[in-house]
Amino acid sequence: MMALLHRMFGPTFEFAHGWYLFAAFAAIPALLFAHHAAGRVVFSSIDALPARGASWRTRLAWLPDALIAAAVLALGVALAGPRTGDTQSRVRSEGIAILMTVDTSGSMAALDLSEPRTEQTRLDAVKSVFHRFTLGRPDDAIGLVSFARYADTRAPLTLDHGNLLAALDALDITREPGEDGTAIGDGLALAVERLAQAKAKSRVIILLTDGVNNAGVESPLGAAEWAKQNGIKVYTIGAGTNGMAPIRVESPFGGTELVSTPVEIDEELLQKIAETTGGRYFRATDNKSLATIYGEIDKLERTQMSETRFTEYRELYGWCVGFGLGLAVLAFLLRGTILRRLP
Numbered sequence: 001m002m003a004l005l006h007r008m009f010g011p012t013f014e015f016a017h018g019w020y021l022f023a024a025f026a027a028i029p030a031l032l033f034a035h036h037a038a039g040r041v042v043f044s045s046i047d048a049l050p051a052r053g054a055s056w057r058t059r060l061a062w063l064p065d066a067l068i069a070a071a072v073l074a075l076g077v078a079l080a081g082p083r084t085g086d087t088q089s090r091v092r093s094e095g096i097a098i099l100m101t102v103d104t105s106g107s108m109a110a111l112d113l114s115e116p117r118t119e120q121t122r123l124d125a126v127k128s129v130f131h132r133f134t135l136g137r138p139d140d141a142i143g144l145v146s147f148a149r150y151a152d153t154r155a156p157l158t159l160d161h162g163n164l165l166a167a168l169d170a171l172d173i174t175r176e177p178g179e180d181g182t183a184i185g186d187g188l189a190l191a192v193e194r195l196a197q198a199k200a201k202s203r204v205i206i207l208l209t210d211g212v213n214n215a216g217v218e219s220p221l222g223a224a225e226w227a228k229q230n231g232i233k234v235y236t237i238g239a240g241t242n243g244m245a246p247i248r249v250e251s252p253f254g255g256t257e258l259v260s261t262p263v264e265i266d267e268e269l270l271q272k273i274a275e276t277t278g279g280r281y282f283r284a285t286d287n288k289s290l291a292t293i294y295g296e297i298d299k300l301e302r303t304q305m306s307e308t309r310f311t312e313y314r315e316l317y318g319w320c321v322g323f324g325l326g327l328a329v330l331a332f333l334l335r336g337t338i339l340r341r342l343p
Contacts, residue, residue: 009317020079036041067331074324090202095139096300097157097200101191102126102171105240106180107150107263109173110245111212113286119248121212122239123173129290130168134161136294147187148174149215157198183216184209184266188223188234188273196230202300203230206293207273208237208284212248213267220269224276233300234277235293239284 102125113125121130134142141228144159156169173182184207191205205227213220227234244260267283273283284290 004316007197017079017081020076021083023076023079054300064331064335066215066325067089067334071324071327074320074327078317078320078324082320086299086315095137095159095200096140096202096204096208096297097141097143097195097198097299098137098204099143099145099157099191099195100130101145101147101187101205101207102130102213103148103182103184103187104146104171104174105182105211106173106175107182107211107261108239108246109175109247110240111258111262112241112245113239113284115287121173123171125287126208126239126290127171128342129287131165132167132291133294134168141198143202144168144171144249145187145191145194146171147183147216149179149181149183151183151186151190152214153194158192158208171300181215182209182213183218184211184213184219184269185218185223186216188220189226190222191258192227192230192232195232203232204297205232205234205277206237206297207234207270208239208293209270210238210263212264213269220273220278227277232277233279234273235279235296236266236274236281237284237290237293238267238270238281238293239242239290240265241285247313 041173102123108123108126110119111119111121113122114120115125121335136163139159141155141157141159142155142161142164144164146154146156154171155164158164187209188205188207191207194204195205224234240263242263242265245263246255246258247261249259250256267281271281280293282289282293282294
């Protein structure tokens with residue numbers, strides 16, 4: 001029966017209180033027996049019975065009782081709470097908690113991480129590699145923090161990597177003069193705050209920047225100490241080249257043009273952050289360099305992660321109540337009119 005209901009309403013069909021069905025099935029024979037016992041007429045002789053054959057009314061005398069039985073069953077089904085959908089479906093997997101912390105300051109517009117015949121900003125290159133990284137780690141809870149002059153949580157730790165990648169795609173370079181800057185300390189501190197709440201045994205921050213800490217209120221090394229106290233390992237990546245890097249800007253004559261802009265990476269600071277937390281520092285001068293961090297992360301201990309997603313039930317009891325009441329009304333109408341019988 002359930003197989004038929006699943007084909008009709010989908011695989012998520014269920015009864016909230018299935019024991020009401022058994023009560024309804026048990027009530028039907030008792031109801032029919034009591035009704036027939038109350039209406040039995042005892043004849044002293046078969047000569048008192050009608051001589052002619054049964055009419056269509058006598059042939060259908062059973063119909064009201066059958067309708068009452070069906071109505072009781074329908075109301076029992078309604079009480080059982082038929083519904084489709086899931087109140088909650090729990091996703092469980094073995095993985096680690098990773099928080100990607102990405103610099104979005106204006107210098108991330110430099111084009112020195114471009115692929116052959118494809119112009120890419122540093123941020124575009126990071127997005128491309130992070131996409132592949134995320135798709136290759138379906139069992140890890142991953143989140144995203146960005147920072148320029150201010151730090152912001154773009155995606156909390158989640159196993160729903162579709163939403164995570166949507167947040168990544170929406171990430172853009174900060175170009176407003178009042179918001180540009182490189183607050184490495186604030187970005188790292190926010191990542192530690194978010195990751196400290198995770199229950200995973202292995203917790204990792206991947207901090208990627210192309211500049212020098214020149215904004216924010218948190219000290220980068222102070223944030224690194226906080227990460228160490230919480231057992232969080234920080235992998236730092238210095239993205240791009242030191243010296244001059246090409247950046248595409250608006251031309252005063254219309255269109256765009258390439259200009260060389262001085263850039264600087266504080267490698268010493270990034271090395272200290274990594275060493276403080278037991279991580280490693282990587283220098284990414286191209287897309288292949290970014291991938292070297294993945295092998296190190298794969299060596300980390302794995303732990304069970306879980307996430308609960310909520311949806312709503314679609315209740316179906318109303319249809320059963322309406323159907324049952326309709327059958328009961330029809331039964332009483334038939335019993336009181338054309339199928340009326342003496343008690």
